[in-house]
Amino acid sequence: xxxxxxxxxxxxxxxxxxxxxxxxxxxxxxxxxxxxxxxxxxxxxxxxxxxxxxxxxxxxxxxxxxxxxxxxxxxxxxxxxxxxxxxxxxxxxxxxxxxxxxxxxxxxxxxxxxxxxxxxxxxxxxxxxxxxxxxxxxxxxxxxxxxxxxxxxxxxxxxxxxxxxxxxxxxxxxxxxxxxxxxxxxxxxxxxxxxxxxxxxxxxxxxxxxxxxxxxxxxxxxxxxxxxxxxxxxxxxxxxxxxxxx
Numbered sequence: 001x002x003x004x005x006x007x008x009x010x011x012x013x014x015x016x017x018x019x020x021x022x023x024x025x026x027x028x029x030x031x032x033x034x035x036x037x038x039x040x041x042x043x044x045x046x047x048x049x050x051x052x053x054x055x056x057x058x059x060x061x062x063x064x065x066x067x068x069x070x071x072x073x074x075x076x077x078x079x080x081x082x083x084x085x086x087x088x089x090x091x092x093x094x095x096x097x098x099x100x101x102x103x104x105x106x107x108x109x110x111x112x113x114x115x116x117x118x119x120x121x122x123x124x125x126x127x128x129x130x131x132x133x134x135x136x137x138x139x140x141x142x143x144x145x146x147x148x149x150x151x152x153x154x155x156x157x158x159x160x161x162x163x164x165x166x167x168x169x170x171x172x173x174x175x176x177x178x179x180x181x182x183x184x185x186x187x188x189x190x191x192x193x194x195x196x197x198x199x200x201x202x203x204x205x206x207x208x209x210x211x212x213x214x215x216x217x218x219x220x221x222x223x224x225x226x227x228x229x230x231x232x233x234x235x236x237x238x239x240x241x242x243x244x245x246x
Contacts, residue, residue, distance in 0.1 A: 015061055033052065049068075084197045107150055168195070170230055172219065
């Protein structure tokens with residue numbers, strides 16, 4: 001039985017009415033037909049079994065038969081990754097793979113050295129697209145709920161709002177704190193924030209601002225990792241130590 005993430009607002013009165021990109025995927029790509037059985041997850045921990053009743057020109061209607069609470073409780077700290085906006089389609093990869101690794105939040109932000117710039121008025125459409133990518137990755141990896149995706153305004157906003165128990169910033173110029181030693185000194189946190197810079201890295205001013213606000217600058221050692229790799233490596237390590245990897 002195929003499983004799909006469906007926005008909660010699509011579900012009401014014992015049925016789900018699917019439109020937009022999800023409709024095109026279900027009807028045109030998967031080619032669901034009337035009578036097919038499906039599982040629908042609403043991204044908040046609920047899952048519904050149902051039957052496709054109507055496949056129309058621009059919408060698909062599923063009659064819901066049974067609702068259940070998905071009991072796939074995450075193990076370990078809630079991890080938030082703050083990702084400096086990278087070039088090209090690298091963010092798509094980051095969204096997919098960090099979702100697979102079980103992060104709770106993905107927050108892209110325009111770092112000082114980010115090349116892409118999001119024009120005013122584009123924010124809503126960008127975040128909606130990113131959330132769809134994360135939702136699809138969550139479906140493919142069997143997560144009960146997709147991570148939250150939002151756009152931060154910059155480093156100042158990040159450090160002002162971050163309330164995680166352990167706050168890390170990947171800083172290639174850090175010479176004292178290695179990731180291994182920093183984690184060894186830390187008790188198991190309830191939540192973790194990880195800041196990753198874009199291709200050009202973070203500026204000294206950004207790193208200093210984060211440090212002043214309680215973020216611990218850490219180095220990954222001699223190995224040089226690309227922006228789309230660095231965050232994934234750290235998250236995998238965090239999940240191995242405190243989460244459900246391994």
